[in-house]
Amino acid sequence: MKEIVLAGGCFWGVETYLSRIEGVVETEVGYANGHVENPTYEQVCRRDTGHTEACRVIYDETVIDLETLLNRFWRIIDPTVLNRQGPDIGSQYRTGIYFLEEEDLPVIQKAKEMQQMKYTKPIVTEVEPLKCFYPAEEYHQKYLEKNPGGYCHIDLNS
Incomplete structure (x- = not known):
C-alpha cells in the first residue's frame, strides 16, 4: 500500500x-502542513494555523498507480486558484499534493507539468513533503456518507 x-x-x-x-x-x-499541533476545525477556519483541509489516501498501487490517481484528483480542482475552491475561500482551502516518499516526487512533478499544458495561468497547487497530518474530528470523517444532502463543491456524479 502507498500513501499520499x-x-x-x-x-x-x-x-x-x-x-x-x-x-x-x-x-x-x-x-496538513500547518504549524499548530492537533488543531481543531474552528482553529483551522480562523486561518491562523497554516493548515489546509486535506485527505489522506491509502491506495493499492497494483490497482491504481500514483499518476492515474493524480489525474483523477486534477479533475476536481482548479489548480490555478490560490486559497479558494468553489465558493470556499481561505488558505485552509488551498490545493496541495503532500508526499511521504521522495520517490513519488518525479511522478508528481510530471503530472503537474502535464496539467500545466491545459492552463494559461500558472498552477499554484503546492507540491511538498508531508510535514504533518492531524486527523479531523470524527464528525468530519465520511461526512457526506453520514449526511447525503450535505454541502459539496464537487460534482460527485462526474
Whole structure:
C-alpha cells in the first residue's frame, strides 16, 4: 500500500470523491502542513494555523498507480486558484499534493507539468513533503456518507 495526502478545498467532497476510486482502500480527512499541533476545525477556519483541509489516501498501487490517481484528483480542482475552491475561500482551502516518499516526487512533478499544458495561468497547487497530518474530528470523517444532502463543491456524479 502507498500513501499520499491531497488537498482540494473542502475535504468532505474530496474524501468522498477519492474514496470511490478503484484501488483507494482508505481515506481520512484532516489538517496538513500547518504549524499548530492537533488543531481543531474552528482553529483551522480562523486561518491562523497554516493548515489546509486535506485527505489522506491509502491506495493499492497494483490497482491504481500514483499518476492515474493524480489525474483523477486534477479533475476536481482548479489548480490555478490560490486559497479558494468553489465558493470556499481561505488558505485552509488551498490545493496541495503532500508526499511521504521522495520517490513519488518525479511522478508528481510530471503530472503537474502535464496539467500545466491545459492552463494559461500558472498552477499554484503546492507540491511538498508531508510535514504533518492531524486527523479531523470524527464528525468530519465520511461526512457526506453520514449526511447525503450535505454541502459539496464537487460534482460527485462526474
